[in-house]
Amino acid sequence: MMVIGFNIQINSINSNSFSFCFQLISHRKFEAPRHGNLGFRPRKRAARHQGKVKSFPKDDRTQKVHLTAFMGYKAGMTHVVRDLEKPGSKMHKKEIVEAVTIIECPPMYIVGLVGYVETAQGLKTYKTVWAQHLSDNFRRRLYKNWYKSKSKKAFTKYVKQYETEEGKKSIEASLQAIKKRCSVVRVIAHTQVHKLKLTQKKAHVLEIQVNGGSIVEKVNFAVANFEKTVGVTGVFAENELIDVIGVTKGKGFNGVIKRWGVRKLPRKTHKGLRKVACIGAWHPSRVSTTVPRAGQLGYHHRVERNKKIYRIGQAQPEEGKQISTGKTEFDLTEKTINPMGGFAHYGIVKHEFLMLKGCVAGPRKRALTLRKSITPQTGRAALEKITLKFIDTSSKFGHGLHQTAEDKLKYFGVKKSKVTKA
Numbered sequence: 001m002m003v004i005g006f007n008i009q010i011n012s013i014n015s016n017s018f019s020f021c022f023q024l025i026s027h028r029k030f031e032a033p034r035h036g037n038l039g040f041r042p043r044k045r046a047a048r049h050q051g052k053v054k055s056f057p058k059d060d061r062t063q064k065v066h067l068t069a070f071m072g073y074k075a076g077m078t079h080v081v082r083d084l085e086k087p088g089s090k091m092h093k094k095e096i097v098e099a100v101t102i103i104e105c106p107p108m109y110i111v112g113l114v115g116y117v118e119t120a121q122g123l124k125t126y127k128t129v130w131a132q133h134l135s136d137n138f139r140r141r142l143y144k145n146w147y148k149s150k151s152k153k154a155f156t157k158y159v160k161q162y163e164t165e166e167g168k169k170s171i172e173a174s175l176q177a178i179k180k181r182c183s184v185v186r187v188i189a190h191t192q193v194h195k196l197k198l199t200q201k202k203a204h205v206l207e208i209q210v211n212g213g214s215i216v217e218k219v220n221f222a223v224a225n226f227e228k229t230v231g232v233t234g235v236f237a238e239n240e241l242i243d244v245i246g247v248t249k250g251k252g253f254n255g256v257i258k259r260w261g262v263r264k265l266p267r268k269t270h271k272g273l274r275k276v277a278c279i280g281a282w283h284p285s286r287v288s289t290t291v292p293r294a295g296q297l298g299y300h301h302r303v304e305r306n307k308k309i310y311r312i313g314q315a316q317p318e319e320g321k322q323i324s325t326g327k328t329e330f331d332l333t334e335k336t337i338n339p340m341g342g343f344a345h346y347g348i349v350k351h352e353f354l355m356l357k358g359c360v361a362g363p364r365k366r367a368l369t370l371r372k373s374i375t376p377q378t379g380r381a382a383l384e385k386i387t388l389k390f391i392d393t394s395s396k397f398g399h400g401l402h403q404t405a406e407d408k409l410k411y412f413g414v415k416k417s418k419v420t421k422a
Contacts, residue, residue, distance in 0.1 A: 036260035036292055043259070046301040051245030051369035056209040057376075059184075063212035065221040069371045070235045071191050071206050072105035072354060073198070074246075074364055076343035080310065080355075081390040086381070095389065100310055101360050102337060103368060106196065106351040107229035108189040111138055113222040114207060115182035126182050127174045130155065131226040132162040138190045140202040178219055185210045185218040189230065191367070197347050204367050232352050233312055236370070239385055241306040241377055245369040246361040250299030260292035302361050306373055310386050311355040313337055325353075330389040335404050340395040 056068050079099050084091045112130040116123040134155050140146045142154045161167025178185065187210060190203040210218040236242060256262050257274045265273040279291050287293070313325040316336065326335040337355075342348045346364045360368060394400025402408040 034290070035262045038290060040300065040302075041289070043300065044296050045250070045299045046247045048301070049247060050204050050206075050367040051247065051301065051303075053207070053209075053245060053369055053371055055374060057211060057372050057374050059209075059211045061213060065213040065217050066211060067187070067208050067230065067235050068211050069206065069208045069369060070105060070230075070232050071108060071204055072103040072232070072368055072370055073193075073196060074360060074362055074366045074368055075102040075104050075346045075349050075353070076339075076364055076396060077101050077359065078337075078339060078392045078396070080388050080392070082386060082388050085384050099358060101356045101358065102343070102349060103354045103356060103360070103370070104196065104349045104351055105232040105354060105370075106192045107231045108191055108206075109135070109138070109203075109227070109229055110187050110189045110222070110225045111135075111227070112188035113178070113219065114186045114188060115178035115219075116184035116186070117181055118183045123184060127178050128188075129171060129174050129178070129223075130158055130188075132159055133227055134159070135190075135203075137192070137194055137201055137203040138205065141190070141205050146202070175219055175223065179216050182215060185215060185222060187222045187225070192229075195351065198365055206369065232354060232370075236309060236312065236354065236372070238309055238312055240309050241373045241382055242309060242356075243303060243305045243371045243373055244307050244356070244360045245301075245303045245371060246366055248298050248300050248302055248361045249363045249366075251297040253295065254297040255294045256292045259294065259297045262292050304360060305375065306377055306382070307360065308357045308382075308386070309354055310357055310388060313349075313353040313355065315351045326391045326393050328388045328390060331391070333403060335393050337391065337393070339393045340400060340402065340405065340408070341397055344396045 050071070053069055077099055079097055081095055081097055083093060084096045086092050110131070111134055112128060114128045115126045117126045136146075139152070139154050143149050143152075146152070161171055186207045188205065189208055190205045193200050193203050210222060212218075213221070255274050256276050257264060262276055265275060265277055267273065269275075276292055279287050279293075311325075314323050316322055316325075322336055324334045325337040327333060336349075337353060338348050343364065354370070362368065392400075393403050395402075402411060
């Protein structure tokens with residue numbers, strides 16, 4: 001934008017002076033940044049409902065054997081209060097309010113392992129070994145319609161190998177071949193989605209790379225955990241940065257104004273104004289791929305990197321006193337992480353959970369893949385130790401006032417309907 005300024009000073013006989021400034025501002029003409037990012041084309045619906053890990057963190061064999069990913073389900077959001085540790089900032093040592101997301105992470109069940117061989121074209125699967133007992137929740141994933149399937153024979157022949165000596169030798173030979181030839185080992189694990197009230201019985205299956213240690217140690221680790229559960233505390237730790245992979249909230253077919261953020265046309269434009277005025281020149285006689293067009297918005301596969309874990313909560317016992325997962329050193333109120341009435345459109349979080357800073361992709365109940373950070377951060381903000389002072393547990397259905405049912409009872413008193421007649 002061009003600005004032309006004139007500054008004229010006139011001196012009077014009385015030695016008094018005055019000045020005025022005249023500015024001429026031109027219109028923009030044709031220069032402007034483009035609307036919308038071309039980095040995520042094509043903007044179409046994701047091919048799969050759950051997040052896919054397309055690359056795992058680099059393997060460091062000097063570390064102990066460990067898993068590098070996990071899966072959870074988005075429950076909802078709340079906010080926390082904490083003291084900021086940022087020397088040099090005006091907010092240093094002052095209270096700040098931050099939004100956080102709660103992701104429920106029931107233990108995952110390990111059912112197999114895969115060995116990969118490095119080739120000139122990249123990693124190729126070499127051999128796969130499965131556990132002896134595979135749950136129906138996992139086998140449902142192998143059928144399009146479990147209810148209508150008559151045979152349900154998936155893995156029935158494979159499982160019989162464990163019943164004969166020849167079969168056991170064959171499985172052991174496969175494990176020895178993986179130890180000898182493979183360079184990458186990944187376990188096959190599935191979620192226990194039936195433990196959540198999501199009306200879904202079909203488990204989500206994920207390949208998780210095993211990092212650290214030698215190949216022999218990795219295979220032994222995987223086999224030792226066959227038919228066992230792994231908790232999220234065995235994969236991640238508090239104050240760690242992780243990557244969240246998931247599918248965003250779908251918004252259907254949308255026009256160019258909402259989808260690309262282009263400017264609306266003037267009020268009296270013929271045949272509508274929520275359009276792109278010119279979609280291209282006469283020649284070349286085709287529409288360029290860079291021109292904003294209407295189409296699918298949302299339900300895209302996205303990766304959000306370096307989300308900080310503020311808290312890892314324990315699972316609640318089935319019976320007895322509840323664990324106060326919403327309590328802090330400064331707020332000693334006995335309460336769980338669940339807001340009054342539960343998380344809207346989700347319910348009550350009963351299993352282990354992660355509290356992540358900020359928001360994550362997808363609506364409530366969306367299956368999210370959590371991966372160790374692929375680019376470890378060493379900055380001051382990444383290394384900051386988080387100490388929470390307060391976690392909000394007021395109702396998320398409206399403007400919540402009370403943190404617990406006891407607070408509400410003290411404020412309103414006992415309802416007439418609850419008072420027993422003498």
